[in-house]
Amino acid sequence: MMDLLTTHYNYVASILLFGIGLYVVMGSPNLVKKIIGMNIFQVGIFLFFVTTGYVDGGAPPVVGHGEETFVSPLPHVLILTAIVVGVSLTAVALALVIRIYDGYGSLDEDVIKEVQVDD
Amino acid sequence: MTDALVLLVVVPIAASLFPVALGGRFERIGWFVAAAMGLVHLGLSATVAARVLEGGSISYAVGGFEPPFGIELVADGVSAPLLVLVSLSTLGVLVYARRAGPHSNAFYSELALLTAGISGVFATADVFNLYVFLEITGLATYALVASGRSPRAALASLKYLFVGTIGASLYLLGVGYLYIMTGTLNMADLTGAVASASVGYTSPAILASFGLIVTGLLVKVAVFPLHTWQPGAYAESPDTVSAYISALVSTAAAYALVRIIYAVYTTGFLDEVPLAGDALVALASVSVVVGAVLAVMQSDLKRMLAYSSVSQFGLVVAAIGLANETALVGAVVHLVGHAVMKGGLFLTVGVFATGLGVRTVEDFAGLAAKAPVSSAAFAVLAFSMVGIPPAVGFVGKWNIVVGAVEAGAWPVAAVVVVSTLLTLAYFGRVIERMYFTAPEPEADAVSTDGGNDAVEVSFGMRAVVVVSAVTAVVLGVLGSDLITVIQPALEVYF
Numbered sequence: 001m002m003d004l005l006t007t008h009y010n011y012v013a014s015i016l017l018f019g020i021g022l023y024v025v026m027g028s029p030n031l032v033k034k035i036i037g038m039n040i041f042q043v044g045i046f047l048f049f050v051t052t053g054y055v056d057g058g059a060p061p062v063v064g065h066g067e068e069t070f071v072s073p074l075p076h077v078l079i080l081t082a083i084v085v086g087v088s089l090t091a092v093a094l095a096l097v098i099r100i101y102d103g104y105g106s107l108d109e110d111v112i113k114e115v116q117v118d119d
Numbered sequence: 120m121t122d123a124l125v126l127l128v129v130v131p132i133a134a135s136l137f138p139v140a141l142g143g144r145f146e147r148i149g150w151f152v153a154a155a156m157g158l159v160h161l162g163l164s165a166t167v168a169a170r171v172l173e174g175g176s177i178s179y180a181v182g183g184f185e186p187p188f189g190i191e192l193v194a195d196g197v198s199a200p201l202l203v204l205v206s207l208s209t210l211g212v213l214v215y216a217r218r219a220g221p222h223s224n225a226f227y228s229e230l231a232l233l234t235a236g237i238s239g240v241f242a243t244a245d246v247f248n249l250y251v252f253l254e255i256t257g258l259a260t261y262a263l264v265a266s267g268r269s270p271r272a273a274l275a276s277l278k279y280l281f282v283g284t285i286g287a288s289l290y291l292l293g294v295g296y297l298y299i300m301t302g303t304l305n306m307a308d309l310t311g312a313v314a315s316a317s318v319g320y321t322s323p324a325i326l327a328s329f330g331l332i333v334t335g336l337l338v339k340v341a342v343f344p345l346h347t348w349q350p351g352a353y354a355e356s357p358d359t360v361s362a363y364i365s366a367l368v369s370t371a372a373a374y375a376l377v378r379i380i381y382a383v384y385t386t387g388f389l390d391e392v393p394l395a396g397d398a399l400v401a402l403a404s405v406s407v408v409v410g411a412v413l414a415v416m417q418s419d420l421k422r423m424l425a426y427s428s429v430s431q432f433g434l435v436v437a438a439i440g441l442a443n444e445t446a447l448v449g450a451v452v453h454l455v456g457h458a459v460m461k462g463g464l465f466l467t468v469g470v471f472a473t474g475l476g477v478r479t480v481e482d483f484a485g486l487a488a489k490a491p492v493s494s495a496a497f498a499v500l501a502f503s504m505v506g507i508p509p510a511v512g513f514v515g516k517w518n519i520v521v522g523a524v525e526a527g528a529w530p531v532a533a534v535v536v537v538s539t540l541l542t543l544a545y546f547g548r549v550i551e552r553m554y555f556t557a558p559e560p561e562a563d564a565v566s567t568d569g570g571n572d573a574v575e576v577s578f579g580m581r582a583v584v585v586v587s588a589v590t591a592v593v594l595g596v597l598g599s600d601l602i603t604v605i606q607p608a609l610e611v612y613f
Binding site: 034038041048074078082092097100102103112116 | 250251254257270271285292
């Protein structure tokens, strides 16, 4: 078991990040913190993806420097796209948070629920 | 002319730039841009559909990079009708939105972006590309839901954003596992790669990828208990938006589920891992019943329709899990039918709400006398949803039931029957109120709900409602023709 943890530390790290991210999204009542949690969750997946392309002793995938082994470039390219998606999601989420704050005067979910009930 | 396939995605994306870019100069340019986009989209999807009817399927290599290394777009007998459905729903919703709004240019940009995302989901044959299109769909939907002015809409949208993002991220993680095991992302290529001896259906990573991908997509489809984002998103958004997203967004995710399960994992996987299909069917059956029961309990009409979607998509997912040709044909027909019926129902409720200010089941008393045409349309669509022949709701459900019986899955057949009764229960009480209950005294009917900006119901709005009701019946009558288009494309999976 210990062996598995030390040889696959990249997976362990990304699982930890998923866990932390998911916990913050579900557990924190603050909407901005939830957004941060969502980002951490996504970054966990991005890092997981990037490490899958790793080749022992591989050079960065740029041809023409005399190296022979390269890390796989495909996961990097995919993750660039996914990062862009993540950034746009964060932007939309933050824009929504501004509107929610305008409407309810708070970013705390519990307070918002109370305001909604009072309506 | 296979270019038409990629233009289906490119044209709406390009069109989404204009309303915002030109918005400073022309206040109401958005609608015209979107309408032009819708017409071009219809032309393109008709071209694609004609080619598919002729030749079976067409494929396009994006950027000239041949599959399996490049991204491939494919249209076959299943995606071509759905692409035409996207064009027609877009045009229908635009005709409705001309008067009903929202009128901002940003709204039409988002609408065009959503069209692009959904077209992409239907057209793509690459699992990572599918993620990107699902997220484009998602992003546009979050923005559209929030285009209602109330802070409640923003809150519903943010909730949808969190749940939707986590769903999509789980999907992406599943794709990661698939990629590690097979080294490819092209669906056609994955079919063989997943089955190959070096990978195998029962390897833990493949099982994990199946679980993650399916869970991620089920969040987007809104199957109980992953549906929590949906009622809020549908009920709080403007009527135009609820109609559009209820017609297409979950449909796109359900189509992605069909594609992933049958093109990537194939029926071989479902045979070898019976738990996968059984779990899907069990979850979906629960969703069918719970969704319908929750729908019966709602007093707000839009919320009732939203829970009804949870129930109807449960049926579709159950049919997907049955892994049987008849049921799968039924699932696709029901997807098309549901889009027409549910979109039409939301628009009809919108017509009632703008014209008469009624939004709850209580308010519907005696409505048929005040708005006979729209009420008739509502009744036709509601009975179609219940599954009364010859409407399209019947064709879909019938095939799903026959499929369930063929597969020996009697509980599913029973669930479909129970859901039909529950559907009748929640639509029946609305229709009973519309036609057979005397209206309440009108003292405060106008003054209570001042939020309607006094918009008149235009001829266009009524026309769309009637057209959708007629379409639901005509599609039902032509159901066998629709099946002859869909069936050959699904046969290859069995």
